[in-house]
Amino acid sequence: MKKKIYVTRQLPDEVMERLHEQFEVKVWNDPDEPVPRNVLLEEVADVDGLFCMLSETIDEEVFQHAPQLKIVANLAVGYNNIDIGAAKNRNITVTNTPGVLTETTADLTFALLMATARRLVETSEIVRNGEWGAWAPMHFTGQDIHGKTLGIVGLGRIGEAVAKRATGFDMNILYHNRSRNEQAEARIGAKYSEMDDLLQRSDYIVLLLPYSTSNHHLIGKREIDLMKEDAIVINTSRGGLVDEDALYEALEQRKIWGAGLDVFEQEPLPKDDRLLTSKYVTVSPHIGSASIATRLQMCHLVCDNLIHVLSGDEPLTPVT
Ligand code: DGY
DSSP states (O other), X not given: OOOEEEESSOOOHHHHHHHHHHSEEEEOOOSSSOOXXXXXXXXGGGOSEEEEOTTSOBXXXXXXXXXXXXXXXXXXXXXXTBOHHHHHHTTOEEEOOOSTTHHHHHHHHHHHHHHHHTXXXXXXXXXXXXXXXXXXXXXXXXXXXXXXXXXXXXOSHHHHHHHHHHHTTTOEEEEEOSSOOHHHHHHHOOEEOOHHHHHHHOSEEXXXXXXXXXXXXXXXXXXXXXXXXXXXXXXXXXXXXXXXXXXXXXXXXXXXXXEEESOOSSSSOXXXXXXXXXXXXXXXXXXXXXXXXXXXXXXXXXHHHHXXXXXXXXXXXXXX
16 A cells, blocks of 8 residues: 655646655645645644655644654755654654755855845846946945955855855855864865854855754854954855844944845745845845756655655665
């Protein structure tokens, strides 16, 4: 008999076909809205596997409603939406999607850095609104990227891929991790730095570390006060890493130069969020891994994990 899974969002046809071949599949059918909590709690009652997104909180309450659940397979490398301890207590395997999204997320991170530095979105709007006046020497000027200092907080796979791109721009690369990554230092010429030192010396501070309650608001007023006046903060990890109120105040008071944000404390970011009133912020809607090829690869990796675990094999990419 086929194992049962619940999928919390419509997926591309090729992925759904693969899932249907292997499992008895139930799926939340609204392509735009996440599954309501009460529906999720009902739907997991008889399933062996859960294919979920970062928009769902998967916690002890979900596990209590899912007595047969063996695997939670998350369509993301980040897994802060899942209570890993609660899953472990119940012997439920949790998997994520590392590796397949590294280069794509690094591309977006570097694109956001460049767009923020050179004011691409803001100036594009100026052109569209018919506000492009006569040429003037200092109109629309931004910050250079080449030759500047990039401070990467979290030199994991994606951090290293961003650093690799930065070498093409002759950037000086600093990084901070809990522990030194000497192999990456040798590969890309990054220099280890204490956090405060990195904040003081970097022109670009790029956050590329996993979020958990222990690093909530890693970048707050104290950290921003250490930054240079022309520093730019880039966050493509999780919104909770940055105190958005402190960031907004610092930008409006011109204590730092700009911010490029792909992730937010609340997602979707409400239309009236005051961050959106700041011309010093460049925003994108959590699209780090959003290339067609990579999202398909992520979906297939989630399928592979479900197939492995529900046929009694080891998961390919377990969260440990
Ligand atoms: C991830 O994989 O954690 C990304 O944030 C989703 O695109």
